[in-house]
Amino acid sequence: MSWQQELQNIFKTIPELLAYLEISQDHPSIFYDSSFPIKVPRSFANRMLKGNIDCPLLKQVLPVQSELSEEGGVYDPLMEDEFIEDRGILQKFQHRLLVIASGHCAIHCRYCFRRHFPYDEHRFSTKDWTILFERLKADRSLNEVILSGGDPLTLPDNRLETIIHQLNTIDHLEIIRIHSRLPIVIPSRLTSELQSIIRKSKIPVVIVFHINHPQELDASLIKTLKDWQQVGCVFFNQAVLLKGVNDTVTVQENLWRTCFKAGIQAYYLHQFDDVKNAQHFKVNKDQGLEIITELRKRLPGFMMPSYVQEIPFAGSKVPIV
Numbered sequence: 001m002s003w004q005q006e007l008q009n010i011f012k013t014i015p016e017l018l019a020y021l022e023i024s025q026d027h028p029s030i031f032y033d034s035s036f037p038i039k040v041p042r043s044f045a046n047r048m049l050k051g052n053i054d055c056p057l058l059k060q061v062l063p064v065q066s067e068l069s070e071e072g073g074v075y076d077p078l079m080e081d082e083f084i085e086d087r088g089i090l091q092k093f094q095h096r097l098l099v100i101a102s103g104h105c106a107i108h109c110r111y112c113f114r115r116h117f118p119y120d121e122h123r124f125s126t127k128d129w130t131i132l133f134e135r136l137k138a139d140r141s142l143n144e145v146i147l148s149g150g151d152p153l154t155l156p157d158n159r160l161e162t163i164i165h166q167l168n169t170i171d172h173l174e175i176i177r178i179h180s181r182l183p184i185v186i187p188s189r190l191t192s193e194l195q196s197i198i199r200k201s202k203i204p205v206v207i208v209f210h211i212n213h214p215q216e217l218d219a220s221l222i223k224t225l226k227d228w229q230q231v232g233c234v235f236f237n238q239a240v241l242l243k244g245v246n247d248t249v250t251v252q253e254n255l256w257r258t259c260f261k262a263g264i265q266a267y268y269l270h271q272f273d274d275v276k277n278a279q280h281f282k283v284n285k286d287q288g289l290e291i292i293t294e295l296r297k298r299l300p301g302f303m304m305p306s307y308v309q310e311i312p313f314a315g316s317k318v319p320i321v
């Protein structure tokens with residue numbers, strides 16, 4: 001099945017997903033009427049444990065009653081609204097321009113800090129891409145563009161090819177970065193066309209994945225990623241520290257070791273961004289630090305992520321020490 005077909009064929013209701021996982025529909029913790037609907041690709045559900053509502057992959061996507069709580073957290077924890085320049089273009093950091101290249105994701109992660117983001121107001125049109133290219137050309141201090149979202153790899157290959165080609169005409173641009181979870185949840189997204197687009201780019205293309213648990217990387221995905229890495233693709237991973245998903249030293253150790261096996265370099269472990277309706281995922285910083293301190297004893301330095309927090313207006317990620 002092509003990745004587009006897989007994207008069409010995802011689980012969009014809780015009963016379908018639970019039936020597939022052989023889990024009872026009437027578990028009292030399930031929240032059936034969330035306005036942030038579920039979205040789970042079948043290939044990702046394949047890596048979940050059958051019959052286990054505590055599966056760490058399922059926990060990331062299953063709406064639970066705790067989401068009803070309006071206590072704690074805010075709608076826009078990173079205050080991104082303050083950084084929007086033109087539609088879908090944000091400058092939060094020196095030298096780097098961030099683009100909401102697509103408003104869609106293949107999966108809906110319950111803890112997403114953009115779960116309340118007004119994507120509809122930021123849908124990028126051809127005209128907006130033109131504004132972006134002009135903006136990049138005009139400002140020589142911008143040497144990196146970050147394609148974010150939503151998920152930029154929901155764009156078709158021919159669209160990405162045009163975008164990367166156009167970016168290659170800007171001579172002061174040094175890095176094209178893609179932030180994506182799509183190839184992790186639908187591995188067939190790693191098409192040979194996409195690989196050749198990346199290899200053709202004279203400006204290095206860096207892909208930053210989002211993987212939270214070692215079970216997300218199965219043997220076949222590890223092999224594909226390793227193959228890509230061997231032809232020069234550069235991969236990093238950022239994870240979010242999430243209660244009940246990856247808040248133990250053992251899971252963290254396995255996560256970063258498994259990333260290494262797949263040729264993915266450790267980048268960030270994010271402190272949970274304090275978004276409303278997802279407070280049940282929050283791990284406090286003291287506990288996070290304990291995990292990191294223990295992790296440092298177990299992993300070589302090159303497999304260690306930086307434990308960071310995003311503080312609006314800080315100008316960079318802030319290390320938690």
Ligand SMILES: *Cc1c(COP(=O)(O)O)cnc(C)c1O
Nearest residue numbers: 093096098146148179310316317
């Ligand atoms: C932090 C951040 C980035 C990029 O920051 P780096 O420190 O350069 O990786 C991009 N997008 C979002 C949403 C971020 O929070």
Ligand code: SF4
Nearest residue numbers: 105108109112150181
């Ligand atoms: S894939 Fe990323 S942007 Fe999309 S819902 Fe998950 S965390 Fe949010």
